Amino acid sequence: MARLARTNKRRIFHADGAWAYGFIAVALLVYAMFTAYPVVSAFFISFQEYKPLGSVYVGLDNYKNTFGESLFWKSIRNTIVYTALTVPISLLISFAIAILILPFKKRLQTAFKAIYYLPAVASGVAMSVVWLWIYDPLPSGLMNRLLDVFGIPNQNWLGSSATSMFSLVLMAWLSSHGTSIIIYLAALLGIDNSYYEAADLDGASFFQKLWHIVLPFLKPTTLFLLVTGVIGSFQVFQNAYLMTGGGPDNATTMVGLLIFNNAFKYFEYGEAAAQSLVLALIIAIVSYFQFRFLGKDVEY
Amino acid sequence: MALYKQHSGGRPAARVARNSAIAVVLLVFAAATLFPIYFMLISSFGDPIEAGAASYRLWPGKFTFASYKFFFDFSPHSYRWLLNSIIVAGSVMVTNVVFASLAGYAFSKIRFAGRNVLFSLLLSAMMIPYQVTQVPLYILIVNVFHIENTYSALILPGLVTVYNIFLAKQFMSSIPNEIIESAKVEGCSQFQIFTKVIAPLSKTVLAVMAILTFMDSWNTFFWPFLVTNSMDMQTIQVGLKNFRFANTTYFSPMMAGAAISAIPMFILFFSLQRYFLEGVTVGAVKG
Numbered sequence: 001m002a003r004l005a006r007t008n009k010r011r012i013f014h015a016d017g018a019w020a021y022g023f024i025a026v027a028l029l030v031y032a033m034f035t036a037y038p039v040v041s042a043f044f045i046s047f048q049e050y051k052p053l054g055s056v057y058v059g060l061d062n063y064k065n066t067f068g069e070s071l072f073w074k075s076i077r078n079t080i081v082y083t084a085l086t087v088p089i090s091l092l093i094s095f096a097i098a099i100l101i102l103p104f105k106k107r108l109q110t111a112f113k114a115i116y117y118l119p120a121v122a123s124g125v126a127m128s129v130v131w132l133w134i135y136d137p138l139p140s141g142l143m144n145r146l147l148d149v150f151g152i153p154n155q156n157w158l159g160s161s162a163t164s165m166f167s168l169v170l171m172a173w174l175s176s177h178g179t180s181i182i183i184y185l186a187a188l189l190g191i192d193n194s195y196y197e198a199a200d201l202d203g204a205s206f207f208q209k210l211w212h213i214v215l216p217f218l219k220p221t222t223l224f225l226l227v228t229g230v231i232g233s234f235q236v237f238q239n240a241y242l243m244t245g246g247g248p249d250n251a252t253t254m255v256g257l258l259i260f261n262n263a264f265k266y267f268e269y270g271e272a273a274a275q276s277l278v279l280a281l282i283i284a285i286v287s288y289f290q291f292r293f294l295g296k297d298v299e300y
Numbered sequence: 301m302a303l304y305k306q307h308s309g310g311r312p313a314a315r316v317a318r319n320s321a322i323a324v325v326l327l328v329f330a331a332a333t334l335f336p337i338y339f340m341l342i343s344s345f346g347d348p349i350e351a352g353a354a355s356y357r358l359w360p361g362k363f364t365f366a367s368y369k370f371f372f373d374f375s376p377h378s379y380r381w382l383l384n385s386i387i388v389a390g391s392v393m394v395t396n397v398v399f400a401s402l403a404g405y406a407f408s409k410i411r412f413a414g415r416n417v418l419f420s421l422l423l424s425a426m427m428i429p430y431q432v433t434q435v436p437l438y439i440l441i442v443n444v445f446h447i448e449n450t451y452s453a454l455i456l457p458g459l460v461t462v463y464n465i466f467l468a469k470q471f472m473s474s475i476p477n478e479i480i481e482s483a484k485v486e487g488c489s490q491f492q493i494f495t496k497v498i499a500p501l502s503k504t505v506l507a508v509m510a511i512l513t514f515m516d517s518w519n520t521f522f523w524p525f526l527v528t529n530s531m532d533m534q535t536i537q538v539g540l541k542n543f544r545f546a547n548t549t550y551f552s553p554m555m556a557g558a559a560i561s562a563i564p565m566f567i568l569f570f571s572l573q574r575y576f577l578e579g580v581t582v583g584a585v586k587g
Binding site: 015016017019020021023024026027028030031033034035036037038039041042045052093097099100101102103104110112113114115116117118119121122123124125126127129130131132133134136140141142174175177178179182183186188191193196206209210213214231234235237238242255256259260263264269272273275276277279280283284287 | 302303304305318319322323325326329330332333334336337339340343356358399400402403405406407410411412413415418421422425427428429430431432433434435436437438439440443456457459460462465489490491494515518519521522526537540541544551554555557558559561562565566568569573576577580581
């Protein structure tokens with residue numbers, strides 16, 4: 001009897017297993033073909049000089065060229081500057097806004113969330129077109145008119161290497177906070193009221209509550225947003241490509257754009273692959289250290 | 301009480317004053333956030349003349365659709381761009397919902413050999429920057445499969461994303477096992493369990509997934525830009541980029557083009573707002 005039950009169970013289990021493999025078949029196929037294979041292939045390409053009719057093995061040449069090229073280091077520097085200016089400040093803005101939304105009724109909270117999220121709904125190409133005109137270097141351009149109000153002279157926003165990076169950063173500050181505001185707000189609403197009540201009994205002020213209750217509670221959320229934000233920022237490509245083309249004088253050439261140019265402008269597939277793997281390694285290392293130093297007391 | 305003082309002790313005025321001050325700050329920031337979109341919309345109704353002397357207005361003035369017509373007249377395929385975007389985004393949306401939910405169910409509720417290994421393998425894909433895969437993927441599509449400039453090239457790599465599988469798995473893990481067990485006792489096969497029990501229970505998360513996938517695909521620029529080389533196969537985002545580089549001085553028509561690419565998503569957003577806003581947190585907060 002027991003044995004019969006067991007074989008039955010095993011048969012059901014086997015049947016289930018067959019179904020499961022069927023259910024994941026397409027996902028695995030897509031993964032194998034469009035993710036796993038390209039990653040493996042990238043390693044091989046990075047050791048080759050690509051030629052349409054049979055590539056040539058060149059050893060570590062692509063890596064040597066990459067590290068010997070001043071533009072590569074400049075693009076790394078640009079990427080780090082861009083990331084350091086956008087990610088932490090965007091997080092700070094999002095955190096502040098989420099805190100400010102908190103005292104309102106749910107309907108109003110939703111309205112604000114929708115407003116702040118709206119730029120994320122519009123396509124990046126559309127937004128880059130609009131910002132291009134906002135940054136019109138003529139005196140009639142909107143940003144220049146705004147500066148004029150404060151008595152600051154005309155700027156050649158995207159066209160000068162002094163302001164082009166800042167122009168991209170300002171655009172990021174004003175359009176990429178919707179998601180983090182919503183995530184912060186969800187985390188804030190998850191803090192149990194009893195903590196605040198206990199703090200009130202001790203006569204804690206608003207800022208004391210913010211410091212001793214809210215910040216520790218939001219640490220995992222901040223870490224999540226920081227890590228994903230930095231990862232995304234290191235891969236940034238589109239705005240630089242569409243708005244400045246990396247210029248002027250490569251002042252806004254980020255690693256993502258450099259790799260794109262090497263691959264699809266100069267058809268140096270080998271070098272592009274080598275640089276992309278270096279980028280992947282940098283991202284992995286940076287993420288590791290973020291978890292290491294900020295994630296110490298974060299529980300998952 | 302809460303983080304904020306409630307001023308319940310007979311001082312409602314203090315609370316009103318504080319909330320008004322906060323509301324002003326929020327509204328100012330909201331205005332800064334919405335300004336580019338507002339500017340895009342009002343400018344798109346201007347005349348299709350070259351910019352230059354024409355200064356930009358901050359208030360709606362002229363109202364004409366001439367710039368929209370100018371944008372559509374730019375290429376004989378401009379309507380086709382919208383159609384292509386709908387075809388690609390629609391296909392990717394359907395395949396993602398179907399295949400990601402099937403895989404999510406298998407990974408969350410069915411026990412089979414290699415389940416954890418395979419899932420970790422899939423997850424590891426999320427760590428890899430797209431720059432790593434772009435060149436080999438391009439070579440695969442163009443030089444190996446020879447399907448550049450086709451719908452297949454636009455759709456196949458996005459058939460089902462790891463992120464969506466993860467999303468489905470997270471949600472489905474919370475469905476009680478007892479429901480599945482009793483369906484099994486009733487004699488349902490795994491496929492029937494999926495269609496009759498799991499899918500209906502996961503409606504919300506599948507709707508979120510469908511909408512966000514559609515939006516991502518509609519807004520994506522990079523991949524369609526790489527694998528299309530004739531105007532009739534381009535999506536609206538690539539078309540807009542072409543228009544922008546071909547007509548660098550036409551202010552209003554460029555804004556009209558931007559509006560055309562963005563408005564469908566705005567409509568979708570306002571009609572299905574709940575799912576959008578839910579979708580943001582559903583992947584981020586640990587399920």
